[in-house]
Amino acid sequence: SPGKGPAEVDVVVVGAGIAGLYALHKFREQGLTVRVFEVADGVGGVWYWNRYPGARCDVESVDYSYSFDEDLQQEWNWSEKYATQPEILAYLEHVADRFDLRRDIEFGTRVTDIVLDEPTLRWQVGTDTGRAVSARFVVLATGPLSNANTPAIPGLDTFAGRVLHTSHWPHDGVDLAGQRVGVIGTGSSGIQTIPCLAEEVARLHVFQRTPNYSVPAGNTPLTEEQRQAQKANYAERRRLSMASGGGSPHQPHPKLAVEATDEERREAYQRRWELGGVLFSKTFPDQLLTREANDTARLFWEEKVRAVIDDPRVADILIPRDHPIGTKRICTDTNYYQTFNRDNVELVDLRATPITAIDADGVHTTETHYRLDTLVLATGFDAMTGSVSRMNIVGRGGVTLNETWADGPKTYLGLGIPGFPNLFNLTGPGSPSVLANMVLHSELHVDWVAEAIGFLDDRGAVALEARPDAVAAWVRECADRAAGTLMLEANSWYLGANIEGKPRVFMPFVGGFGVYGQIIAEVAAAGYKGFDVLEA
Numbered sequence: 001s002p003g004k005g006p007a008e009v010d011v012v013v014v015g016a017g018i019a020g021l022y023a024l025h026k027f028r029e030q031g032l033t034v035r036v037f038e039v040a041d042g043v044g045g046v047w048y049w050n051r052y053p054g055a056r057c058d059v060e061s062v063d064y065s066y067s068f069d070e071d072l073q074q075e076w077n078w079s080e081k082y083a084t085q086p087e088i089l090a091y092l093e094h095v096a097d098r099f100d101l102r103r104d105i106e107f108g109t110r111v112t113d114i115v116l117d118e119p120t121l122r123w124q125v126g127t128d129t130g131r132a133v134s135a136r137f138v139v140l141a142t143g144p145l146s147n148a149n150t151p152a153i154p155g156l157d158t159f160a161g162r163v164l165h166t167s168h169w170p171h172d173g174v175d176l177a178g179q180r181v182g183v184i185g186t187g188s189s190g191i192q193t194i195p196c197l198a199e200e201v202a203r204l205h206v207f208q209r210t211p212n213y214s215v216p217a218g219n220t221p222l223t224e225e226q227r228q229a230q231k232a233n234y235a236e237r238r239r240l241s242m243a244s245g246g247g248s249p250h251q252p253h254p255k256l257a258v259e260a261t262d263e264e265r266r267e268a269y270q271r272r273w274e275l276g277g278v279l280f281s282k283t284f285p286d287q288l289l290t291r292e293a294n295d296t297a298r299l300f301w302e303e304k305v306r307a308v309i310d311d312p313r314v315a316d317i318l319i320p321r322d323h324p325i326g327t328k329r330i331c332t333d334t335n336y337y338q339t340f341n342r343d344n345v346e347l348v349d350l351r352a353t354p355i356t357a358i359d360a361d362g363v364h365t366t367e368t369h370y371r372l373d374t375l376v377l378a379t380g381f382d383a384m385t386g387s388v389s390r391m392n393i394v395g396r397g398g399v400t401l402n403e404t405w406a407d408g409p410k411t412y413l414g415l416g417i418p419g420f421p422n423l424f425n426l427t428g429p430g431s432p433s434v435l436a437n438m439v440l441h442s443e444l445h446v447d448w449v450a451e452a453i454g455f456l457d458d459r460g461a462v463a464l465e466a467r468p469d470a471v472a473a474w475v476r477e478c479a480d481r482a483a484g485t486l487m488l489e490a491n492s493w494y495l496g497a498n499i500e501g502k503p504r505v506f507m508p509f510v511g512g513f514g515v516y517g518q519i520i521a522e523v524a525a526a527g528y529k530g531f532d533v534l535e536a
């Protein structure tokens with residue numbers, strides 16, 4: 001509330017999700033004063049908000065967990081291979097308690113303004129509760145997938161039933177038994193929730209605009225024996241993850257897909273299929289590099305999926321044709337395609353019959369009116385820049401970050417922006433971001449920022465500020481690396497393509513998590529090459 005808490009700190013952290021919690025812990029251990037502002041009433045970030053039925057992580061729980069504390073990783077017991085949202089939230093609450101984090105977090109508080117005081121190079125941080133704090137450093141831990149996208153469908157606000165967004169699911173749950181329910185959206189969230197909703201509701205209409213590739217998650221409970229084996233091997237598992245393409249320890253096949261024999265390919269895809277989940281898109285190292293390699297994976301996938309869908313016409317609608325497999329994040333599911341064999345589920349192909357409007361009773365397409373009691377929006381996020389762009393961030397000369405990024409986000413290493421000294425954006429554009437394991441990525445970024453602050457303090461310097469030439473070179477490098485892959489062939493949210501009017505820029509660094517970690521470590525070791533070190 002206004003007036004409470006310190007008026008000056010070393011670091012303000014925005015957001016108490018995975019990155020923000022670790023940032024608070026790390027900086028505090030370093031002897032810095034830290035204040036965290038969080039909109040929600042609790043910790044957890046996306047795992048606080050995304051409570052829809054079936055919400056689960058698509059990275060294995062043993063990997064999608066903090067590595068910074070050996071006792072924590074040895075003592076926490078994950079119950080399943082892929083943890084559910086409630087379990088991940090319980091874990092993050094445990095971390096908050098264990099490291100006594102809550103005393104420096106102000107909940108229910110949205111940061112609205114972050115304004116540079118040029119003479120002192122301090123940041124003035126303002127919030128919607130009236131609390132204001134001045135800080136030397138600002139760390140944005142607002143998350144790349146946190147700003148919900150609600151489609152502008154005419155009449156949406158006239159619908160008489162309940163409208164639920166997957167990322168703002170009611171905390172006390174919803175009873176949908178006996179209802180006619182519509183789901184708009186078939187990305188990861190839709191694909192996870194549709195099989196669960198189908199079992200609960202009387203009738204489910206799935207409104208699909210673009211089909212996605214989904215692979216069975218292969219989720220299973222973990223036995224005590226499996227947990228012990230994982231824990232015994234944790235150090236090696238982490239080492240491999242930190243050096244890997246995406247932050248998990250699994251290695252791609254030693255051959256290229258185009259070099260392997262038919263039999264080797266089938267075997268490799270089959271093994272990954274059985275392993276389950278997103279790693280299918282990384283079976284071979286060239287799978288996202290050439291169409292020829294990609295097609296081998298796509299055709300294997302299509303055969304598997306067609307085999308479980310009863311009606312071939314329904315299968316035709318569910319199979320993507322617009323993009324190579326893996327160029328949008330692969331979805332992972334439990335019985336998604338089988339759900340369309342149920343009598344109470346109907347797939348509506350919005351490519352053939354687009355939605356024209358919503359009225360009090362339901363959804364109109366060009367062909368039919370669907371009467372609904374509840375409408376579920378699984379329509380995703382204004383990804384990577386959405387949450388940052390909602391804050392009024394003002395740097396040198398009164399120039400805002402939104403003005404600076406009007407043609408798309410431009411950074412040095414994802415971590416530095418000229419005109420915005422000592423402002424660090426975690427896991428955002430210009431870093432591997434959503435292409436990597438977000439927990440290890442958050443740790444990598446927080447550790448880098450902590451070391452940078454230590455570097456400044458050791459030499460009595462005031463600030464780090466990225467140089468424009470370094471930004472230009474990094475932006476070019478990111479674009480060149482993306483252009484060398486198939487990633488530009490999909491209208492994905494990596495490119496901002498899901499939000500009308502958003503500049504089309506491929507935002508993540510595609511060169512791999514391990515490679516990126518090396519690059520930012522080398523920059524630090526070279527005395528923050530590409531940054532100006534500003535002395536008092």
Ligand code: NA7
Nearest residue numbers: 145151184185186187188189190209210329378379380381
């Ligand atoms: P996504 O992956 O962005 O999926 C959103 C879905 O909503 C997608 O199928 C969209 O179709 C659909 N959508 C969005 N707007 C509309 C309108 N106006 N009409 C019909 N359909 C629409 O979000 P998720 O939440 O599923 O997943 C995001 C990430 O979170 C995921 O990759 C994981 O990493 C975690 P479209 O493809 O645009 O035609």
